[in-house]
Amino acid sequence: MSNNNNALTLGAPLSGPVLALGNVPDEVFASGAMGDGLAIDPLNDSLYAPCDGEIIHVARTGHALTLRAQNGAELLMHVGIDTVELNGEGFALLVKNGAQVSKGQALMQFDLDRIARQCKSLVSLIILTNSERFELTPLPLRSVKHGEPLARVALRSGAALQTAVDNSVAQASANVRITHRGGLHARPAALIRKTAQAFSSQTQLHFAGKSAACDSLIGLMGLGIGEGDEVCVTCRGKDCAAALQALVAALSVAIGEEPHTPMAAAPRRANTEVGVLQGVCAAPGLVCGPLFRLSTIELPADTGNHCADEQLQRLDAALEQVRGEIRTTLDLARQRRNAEEEDIFAAHLALLEDPALLDTATRAIEHGSAAPHAWRDAIQAQCAVLLGLGKPLLAERSNDLRDLQQRVLRVLLGEAWHVELPAGAIVSAHELTPSDLLQLSAQHAAGLCMAEGGATSHVAILARGKGLPCVVALGAEVLDVPQGQRVVLDAANGRLELAPSAARHAEVERIRDTQNLRRQEQQTQARLPANTRDGMTIEVAANVASSAEAQVAFENGADGIGLLRTEFLFVDRRTAPDEQEQRQAYQAVLDAMGDKSVIIRTIDVGGDKQLDYLPLPVEANPVLGLRGIRLAQVRPDVLDQQLRALLQVSPLARCRILLPMVSEVDELLQIRQRLDELCVELQLTQRPELGVMIEVPAAALMAEQLARHADFLSIGTNDLSQYTLAMDRDHAGLAARVDALHPALLRLIAQTCAGAAKHGRWVGVCGALASDPLATPVLIGLGVSELSVSPPQIGEIKDRVRHLDAAQCRQLSLGLLDLSSAKAVRQACQHHWPLS
Ligand code: PEP
Numbered sequence: 001m002s003n004n005n006n007a008l009t010l011g012a013p014l015s016g017p018v019l020a021l022g023n024v025p026d027e028v029f030a031s032g033a034m035g036d037g038l039a040i041d042p043l044n045d046s047l048y049a050p051c052d053g054e055i056i057h058v059a060r061t062g063h064a065l066t067l068r069a070q071n072g073a074e075l076l077m078h079v080g081i082d083t084v085e086l087n088g089e090g091f092a093l094l095v096k097n098g099a100q101v102s103k104g105q106a107l108m109q110f111d112l113d114r115i116a117r118q119c120k121s122l123v124s125l126i127i128l129t130n131s132e133r134f135e136l137t138p139l140p141l142r143s144v145k146h147g148e149p150l151a152r153v154a155l156r157s158g159a160a161l162q163t164a165v166d167n168s169v170a171q172a173s174a175n176v177r178i179t180h181r182g183g184l185h186a187r188p189a190a191l192i193r194k195t196a197q198a199f200s201s202q203t204q205l206h207f208a209g210k211s212a213a214c215d216s217l218i219g220l221m222g223l224g225i226g227e228g229d230e231v232c233v234t235c236r237g238k239d240c241a242a243a244l245q246a247l248v249a250a251l252s253v254a255i256g257e258e259p260h261t262p263m264a265a266a267p268r269r270a271n272t273e274v275g276v277l278q279g280v281c282a283a284p285g286l287v288c289g290p291l292f293r294l295s296t297i298e299l300p301a302d303t304g305n306h307c308a309d310e311q312l313q314r315l316d317a318a319l320e321q322v323r324g325e326i327r328t329t330l331d332l333a334r335q336r337r338n339a340e341e342e343d344i345f346a347a348h349l350a351l352l353e354d355p356a357l358l359d360t361a362t363r364a365i366e367h368g369s370a371a372p373h374a375w376r377d378a379i380q381a382q383c384a385v386l387l388g389l390g391k392p393l394l395a396e397r398s399n400d401l402r403d404l405q406q407r408v409l410r411v412l413l414g415e416a417w418h419v420e421l422p423a424g425a426i427v428s429a430h431e432l433t434p435s436d437l438l439q440l441s442a443q444h445a446a447g448l449c450m451a452e453g454g455a456t457s458h459v460a461i462l463a464r465g466k467g468l469p470c471v472v473a474l475g476a477e478v479l480d481v482p483q484g485q486r487v488v489l490d491a492a493n494g495r496l497e498l499a500p501s502a503a504r505h506a507e508v509e510r511i512r513d514t515q516n517l518r519r520q521e522q523q524t525q526a527r528l529p530a531n532t533r534d535g536m537t538i539e540v541a542a543n544v545a546s547s548a549e550a551q552v553a554f555e556n557g558a559d560g561i562g563l564l565r566t567e568f569l570f571v572d573r574r575t576a577p578d579e580q581e582q583r584q585a586y587q588a589v590l591d592a593m594g595d596k597s598v599i600i601r602t603i604d605v606g607g608d609k610q611l612d613y614l615p616l617p618v619e620a621n622p623v624l625g626l627r628g629i630r631l632a633q634v635r636p637d638v639l640d641q642q643l644r645a646l647l648q649v650s651p652l653a654r655c656r657i658l659l660p661m662v663s664e665v666d667e668l669l670q671i672r673q674r675l676d677e678l679c680v681e682l683q684l685t686q687r688p689e690l691g692v693m694i695e696v697p698a699a700a701l702m703a704e705q706l707a708r709h710a711d712f713l714s715i716g717t718n719d720l721s722q723y724t725l726a727m728d729r730d731h732a733g734l735a736a737r738v739d740a741l742h743p744a745l746l747r748l749i750a751q752t753c754a755g756a757a758k759h760g761r762w763v764g765v766c767g768a769l770a771s772d773p774l775a776t777p778v779l780i781g782l783g784v785s786e787l788s789v790s791p792p793q794i795g796e797i798k799d800r801v802r803h804l805d806a807a808q809c810r811q812l813s814l815g816l817l818d819l820s821s822a823k824a825v826r827q828a829c830q831h832h833w834p835l836s
C-alpha cells in the first residue's frame with residue numbers, strides 16, 4: 001500500500017528466513033553492485049508480487065523477473081542462486097512481460113526440490129535495481145510469511161521531481177546479442193556507459209535475471225556477459241528511442257582483444273628446463289639485462305578512531321587528483337591518436353567514477369575505516385566479484401582495479417611513483433598495471449615479466465603497442481630472482497632465462513645490435529628520396545591527424561602528408577570549429593611540413609561517426625549511409641565552411657584537397673564547381689589540386705572517368721576492402737580475412753592505375769596496405785607512385801622501395817591478380833620479394 005506519493009511498503013514475495021544482502025552466497029549480489037535489497041531462503045514454492053506494478057522484464061530462463069512499482073522503483077526478484085543454469089527447467093511463469101499485477105498476485109511457481117538439488121542455493125533475492133534514486137529499508141525481521149510487510153522503499157531525497165517526470169515518459173527495450181570479443185569487459189562496458197551518459201533516459205542491461213544500470217561499469221561487468229550472450233536493454237525517459245538505438249549499436253560493435261595476437265590464448269607451460277621460467281608471451285621481443293623487482297604498496301593496520309568527514313574529504317581529494325592525472329594521460333593519447341591507450345584509460349576514469357565502488361568506500365569510511373583502507377577494501381571486494389565470475393577476460397580486468405587501488409593509495413599516502421630504474425632493466429613484479437607500464441616505458445625499461453597476469457590484459461595491449469617485450473604468468477618463482485641478476489627475456493617464446501651463459505648473452509646482444517643497426521640505417525636514409533633500383537621515385541608520405549603528428553612525420557623523413565584526416569578537429573566537442581579555427585589548424589600542418597605538400601581530406605563523418613552538434617538522420621546501415629562526401633547532400637554548409645578554410649592556407653600550391661567516399665563523377669564535379677565559385681569569391685587566381693579517394697568499388701571501376709576530372713587519385717584500402725569483400729573492417733571475427741592483398745582488390749587497384757594513366761594522373765595509396773612492406777612491390781608493380789604510411793614506418797618503407805626493381809615488380813604483380821586468395825598472394829609476395 002502506498003503511504004504517500006513516493007514511499008511504499010513491500011509485502012514479502014516468499015515465505016522463509018530473511019537474510020541481509022551481505023550474507024547471500026553470491027559475490028555480485030552480496031557486494032551490492034546490483035543495488036540495495038535483501039534475500040529470503042524460501043520455504044514455499046510460489047513467488048508473489050510485493051506491490052502493485054508492471055512486469056518490465058522476464059528472464060528468458062524464467063527464474064527471475066523485474067517489477068516496476070507505481071512510484072517508479074524497480075524490483076528484481078531472482079529465485080535461487082545460479083538458477084540460470086537450469087535453463088528454465090523447474091520454473092513456471094504465471095505472468096508475461098508488460099503485465100499489470102496487483103500486490104499479492106502469484107507471479108511464478110518453482111520446483112523447490114530441484115533448485116535445492118541442482119543449484120548453488122535456494123536463497124532468493126529482492127533487489128532494488130534503481131537504487132540510485134530509491135532506497136530500500138528492510139524491516140527488522142528474522143523470517144516472514146508471503147504477503148507480510150517486508151521492507152519500505154522510498155525516493156532518495158532530491159529525486160522526487162525526476163520521478164514525477166519519468167513516470168509520464170516513454171520507455172523502450174530491445175534484445176541484442178553481444179559481439180564484443182570476450183564479452184562485456186571493461187572497455188566495451190566503458191563504451192556502453194559513455195553511450196548511455198549521452199542521454200537523459202535511465203538505461204539498464206538485463207542478463208540472466210540480473211540487471212545493472214548502464215552508468216555503472218562495475219555493475220555492467222558484474223553481469224558476467226560473455227561473447228554471443230543475448231541481453232535485454234531497457235531505456236526509460238524522453239529520449240528513450242534514441243538511447244536504445246545508440247546502445248544497441250554500441251553493444252553490437254565488436255571491440256576486440258586484438259584478434260591478431262595468437263599468443264592471447266596461449267596457456268602457461270610448465271617449467272621443465274632448468275634455469276628457465278616459462279610463462280606466456282604478452283608482447284614479443286628478445287632482450288637481456290639486469291632484473292629489477294618492483295614492489296607494491298603495503299598498508300599498515302588501521303588504527304581506527306577516524307573522523308568520517310575528514311576521511312571522506314581525503315578520499316575525494318585523492319580521487320580528484322588521480323582523475324586529473326588520468327585526464328592528462330587521455331589528452332596525450334588523443335593527441336597521438338593512440339586509440340588503445342585512450343580506451344584503456346577512459347575505462348579507468350569511468351571506474352574511478354563508478355557509483356558501486358564509491359558507495360562501498362564511503363560506507364566503509366562511515367563505519368570507521370581510514371580512507372586508504374576503505375579504498376583498498378572497496379577495490380578488493382570488486383576484484384573478488386570479477387574473479388568470481390569464472391570468465392578469464394573479466395578476471396583480468398581486476399588488474400585495472402588494482403591499478404586504481406595503487407594510484408589512489410599512493411596519493412593518500414603521499415608516495416610518488418618513483419623508482420630509479422637501472423639502464424636496460426628487465427622489470428619483474430607480481431603484476432604490473434597500465435599506469436606502471438607507462439612509467440616504466442618512459443624510463444626505458446628493456447622488458448617486463450610478471451608472476452601473474454594475462455596476455456589479453458590492458459598491460460599486455462599497451463606493451464605490444466610500445467614494442468616492449470613482456471611475459472606474463474611466470475609464477476611466483478620470478479619474485480625470488482635476486483635484484484640485479486642478469487637474465488634473458490625471450491618474450492616471443494614466453495621464456496625467462498635465469499642464468500644465461502656469456503655466449504647466450506653475446507648472441508642476444510648481437511641480434512639486438514643487428515636490428516638496431518638496421519633501424520638506424522633506415523632512419524639515417526629516411527630523409528632521402530626513395531628510388532627503386534631502376535630509378536623510379538616513389539613518394540613516401542605520411543598519414544596524420546594533427547599538426548603534432550605532422551611534425552613527427554617531417555622529422556621521420558616524410559616526403560609529404562598523403563592523408564590528413566580532418567575529423568580530429570570535429571570530434572569530441574560540443575560545437576563545430578569555425579572557419580578561423582579550421583584555417584589555423586590546416587595552416588599548422590602545412591607549416592610543420594617545410595616545403596612539402598599536404599593532402600587534406602574533407603571531413604569524413606556521418607554514418608557511424610556522429611557529432612553532437614551535427615544531427616544527422618539515424619541510419620539503419622551506417623557504413624552504407626550518409627558518410628564522407630555524401631554529407632554535402634544534407635549539410636552543404638559544413639563542407640562549404642571547410643573549403644573556405646582550406647582555400648585560405650598559404651601557400652595554396654602546397655595544399656591538395658581530397659574527397660572521401662566518392663562513388664560517381666557528379667559528386668566530384670559539384671565540389672569542383674563549388675571550389676571555383678569560392679575561389680572567385682575569395683579573389684584567388686590559383687586553384688588547389690583536387691583528388692578523389694578510391695575507397696568504394698564503384699570509384700575503382702569508374703577510375704578512368706574520375707581521373708578525367710581529378711588531379712590525382714588516392715586509394716583507401718581500408719574501406720575498399722570492407723566494401724569489396726562485404727566484411728566490416730572493424731569485425732573482430734573477420735579481422736584476419738579483411739586483407740587488402742585479396743586478388744579482387746588487386747584487380748581494382750590495377751584498374752584504378754590504368755584509368756588514371758590514361759589521363760596522366762598519379763595514384764597513391766593511403767589505406768593501411770601502404771604501410772605493409774610485403775605489399776610495397778605489388779603496389780609499385782600495379783602502378784602506384786605514392787605511399788602514405790604511418791609516420792614510424794617511413795624509414796622502413798623507403799628502405800623496402802630502394803631494394804626493389806620496378807620493372808620486375810610490374811612483371812610479377814600481374815600474375816598475382818589470377819591467384820585464388822589473399823593468403824596465396826601473401827605467399828607469392830614472400831616468395832618473389834622476401835622480407836628478411
Ligand atoms: C581508407 O579507407 O583506407 C582510408 C584511408 O580512410 P579511413 O581509414 O579514414 O576511412
Ligand code: MG
Binds near residue numbers: 660695719
Ligand atoms: Mg576510408
